[in-house]
Amino acid sequence: xxxxxxxxxxxxxxxxxxxxxxxxPLVTDLNLDILSGEVxxxxxxxxxxxxxxxLACLGLLPGRVRRSSGSLNLFGxxxxxxxxxxWQGIRGTQVSMVxxxxxxxxxxxxxxxxxxxxTIRAHRSVKKSQARARVIEIMDHVGIPDPQRRIDAYxxxxxxxxxxxxxxxxxxxxxxxLLIADxxxxxxxVTTQASIxxxxxxxxxxxxxxxxxxxxxxxxVASMANRVAVLYAGELVELAPTKQLFEGPQHPxxxxxxxxxxxxxxxxxxxxxxxxxxxxxxxxxxxxxxxxCSRASSECGVHPAVVSAGEHLQVRCVHPGTLVRQ
Amino acid sequence: xxxxxxxxxxxxxxxAGRGQVHRAVDQVSFTVTEGEVxxxxxxxxxxxxxxxRSLLRLTEPTSGSVRVAGIDPWAASSEARRQYREAVQxxxxxxxxxxxxxxRIGSIVTEGLDGSSRSAEMKIKIAALLDKVGIPSSYATLFxxxxxxxxxxxxxIARALALNPRVLVADEPVxxxxxxxxxxxxxxxxxxxxxxxxxxxxxxxxxxxxxQLCNRVAVMHQxxxxxxxxPVHIFQNPEDEYTKRLVASIxxxxxA
Numbered sequence: 001x002x003x004x005x006x007x008x009x010x011x012x013x014x015x016x017x018x019x020x021x022x023x024x025p026l027v028t029d030l031n032l033d034i035l036s037g038e039v040x041x042x043x044x045x046x047x048x049x050x051x052x053x054x055l056a057c058l059g060l061l062p063g064r065v066r067r068s069s070g071s072l073n074l075f076g077x078x079x080x081x082x083x084x085x086x087w088q089g090i091r092g093t094q095v096s097m098v099x100x101x102x103x104x105x106x107x108x109x110x111x112x113x114x115x116x117x118x119t120i121r122a123h124r125s126v127k128k129s130q131a132r133a134r135v136i137e138i139m140d141h142v143g144i145p146d147p148q149r150r151i152d153a154y155x156x157x158x159x160x161x162x163x164x165x166x167x168x169x170x171x172x173x174x175x176x177x178l179l180i181a182d183x184x185x186x187x188x189x190v191t192t193q194a195s196i197x198x199x200x201x202x203x204x205x206x207x208x209x210x211x212x213x214x215x216x217x218x219x220x221v222a223s224m225a226n227r228v229a230v231l232y233a234g235e236l237v238e239l240a241p242t243k244q245l246f247e248g249p250q251h252p253x254x255x256x257x258x259x260x261x262x263x264x265x266x267x268x269x270x271x272x273x274x275x276x277x278x279x280x281x282x283x284x285x286x287x288x289x290x291x292x293c294s295r296a297s298s299e300c301g302v303h304p305a306v307v308s309a310g311e312h313l314q315v316r317c318v319h320p321g322t323l324v325r326q
Numbered sequence: 327x328x329x330x331x332x333x334x335x336x337x338x339x340x341x342a343g344r345g346q347v348h349r350a351v352d353q354v355s356f357t358v359t360e361g362e363v364x365x366x367x368x369x370x371x372x373x374x375x376x377x378x379r380s381l382l383r384l385t386e387p388t389s390g391s392v393r394v395a396g397i398d399p400w401a402a403s404s405e406a407r408r409q410y411r412e413a414v415q416x417x418x419x420x421x422x423x424x425x426x427x428x429x430r431i432g433s434i435v436t437e438g439l440d441g442s443s444r445s446a447e448m449k450i451k452i453a454a455l456l457d458k459v460g461i462p463s464s465y466a467t468l469f470x471x472x473x474x475x476x477x478x479x480x481x482x483i484a485r486a487l488a489l490n491p492r493v494l495v496a497d498e499p500v501x502x503x504x505x506x507x508x509x510x511x512x513x514x515x516x517x518x519x520x521x522x523x524x525x526x527x528x529x530x531x532x533x534x535x536x537x538q539l540c541n542r543v544a545v546m547h548q549x550x551x552x553x554x555x556x557p558v559h560i561f562q563n564p565e566d567e568y569t570k571r572l573v574a575s576i577x578x579x580x581x582a
Contacts, residue, residue, distance in 0.1 A: 045504040046475075160370070189369035190531060194575035216505055219577025246580040260506050261579045263534035266558055269516065270538065272509025276474035 005076040006033040007178045007210035008057055012070030015052055015061070015234075017280075023068060024281045027053055027234045030070070031306065034178070039204060039211040041221040041242070043257070044231035045277050050214050053231075054180050057212070058097055059087035075177065093123050096171035100183040102163035106155040112166045113139075113151030119170050134173065142169045143199055161192035165199070172203060179204075182214045197224055218261045222246060227312075230254050233278050233288040236306060239314040250309060250320040252293045287317070295319040330525050331358035331381070331493060335390035338376050350376045352549035353390070358542075360492070363519055363526045365540035365557060367533060367572075373549040374529050378497050381527060382416050383407070394493055412438075415486035419498040421478035425470040431456070432466030435484045455484040459514060476507035480514060487518070497529045512539060533576055537561055545569050 013030040016023040027049035139147035185193035230238040238251040259271035275292040286301040342348040351373040379385035383399040418424040453463035459480040500508040543557040552566040
């Protein structure tokens with residue numbers, strides 16, 4: 001991990017959406033740095049705000065969603081000053097994104113090659129033939145077999161795994177310093193998922209880019225991230241190096257999430273977290289996880305702040321620790 | 327224990343142009359005994375959902391047969407077919423698209439029954455069904471969008487139980503749910519199976535869940551069953567090349 005300026009730096013970052021009578025918070029007080037060359041996993045369930053926090057790094061927030069307070073810096077520059085033109089210069093060249101569903105993020109009417117060529121020619125004035133040669137090169141690099149032929153294929157002619165490789169090729173063709181991957185393997189089969197995860201890990205170690213990997217799948221996280229940030233109901237509840245997070249999770253939600261993803265012996269009951277995820281607008285005033293938490297007490301009626309527990313670990317809980325088990 | 331589901335040499339071919347055929351399901355045979363949880367795993371395109379659809383009489387086999395409690399739904403008389411439909415019920419993957427958004431929960435769970443959902447008798451039935459799946463009976467007047475994904479999937483299970491089925495086909499019933507919610511629905515299926523002696527055909531791509539839930543499993547690949555037996559044994563000592571690859575690809579969650 002070299003360099004001192006983080007790729008992404010959230011400081012007190014909050015997002016809100018317009019509702020009938022004002023603003024409804026979606027993400028609150030997010031403090032997180034993704035260092036240069038680091039792979040950080042953003043883990044959370046639906047409504048945790050993980051995708052919105054990532055979309056903000058590309059200036060792609062939905063129309064009704066605004067940054068309500070705090071700041072987001074990309075490579076040291078404050079994004080609040082960015083114009084649409086600034087964002088266009090950044091997307092693809094500095095920050096790229098791979099989305100969940102490669103079928104809906106590729107245009108079915110154009111060949112996959114032309115969609116990657118488009119990315120190159122949006123940023124560089126190169127001849128079509130040069131761009132095409134570069135596309136074949138990057139398609140080969142992301143492990144698409146027979147790229148000379150596949151460059152003229154339409155998205156529907158490729159399998160889900162190949163389509164996601166095309167998306168990765170398009171994202172990386174301008175050699176960005178930061179790749180944001182929003183559940184890139186959720187729509188894929190488990191065997192394909194494994195190959196995409198190892199592909200991104202290889203590309204990351206070759207180029208030294210930073211990766212923000214958004215997922216709900218802790219198994220994927222364990223194999224590739226340096227650090228894990230766990231989000232629940234719009235806020236960071238735990239941040240720790242991956243190994244430490246799995247060996248000694250502190251927040252009851254993290255513990256519940258890890259247990260829910262584990263496999264037990266045949267016939268044993270499955271672990272789960274009782275209740276359901278609270279939606280934005282219905283968050284309790286105190287700890288947002290308290291209604292589902294077995295450790296909840298009267299102290300949890302006050303909204304807890306993030307506390308540092310040890311050098312690399314942060315947790316938002318008044319009853320942290322791994323010892324209390326059900 | 328008697329045999330309740332019998333699938334024999336089931337084939338479903340689709341025309342793939344230029345005289346080619348796509349063998350979605352190719353010579354699949356298996357039996358399920360009463361009270362068993364039978365898993366079918368495989369990736370998309372392996373044919374697992376086509377097998378489920380054949381069992382539900384939604385996809386007509388090209389050849390071979392499907393029987394539940396001795397009835398072949400494609401050959402049976404209309405009366406036997408009606409019985410078949412009562413005996414085999416389904417829970418689909420997506421609790422968002424498998425319910426009419428304009429129907430109330432009470433009407434959804436009793437749609438398969440005769441009678442108005444407003445009658446006193448039916449209200450008792452609704453309350454009993456919702457109680458079975460751990461949903462408060464006051465939810466009967468709500469609409470699907472007012473429930474969480476996990477609650478909706480419980481309602482889908484209540485709807486399936488309304489006709490006292492003998493076989494429940496569950497096609498990826500938890501893959502659309504948040505990780506922390508999956509256990510609730512899986513435990514519910516487990517306890518219903520025990521309490522009602524229900525037979526469950528459980529379609530999934532998640533080997534971990536299958537290993538914990540199912541008595542037996544069939545691994546499907548390209549329309550064929552490549553391996554079948556005790557899930558713990560198969561996933562620990564896979565013999566087929568494809569099963570080996572599948573087992574190796576599962577991301578492992580380190581124990582906390």
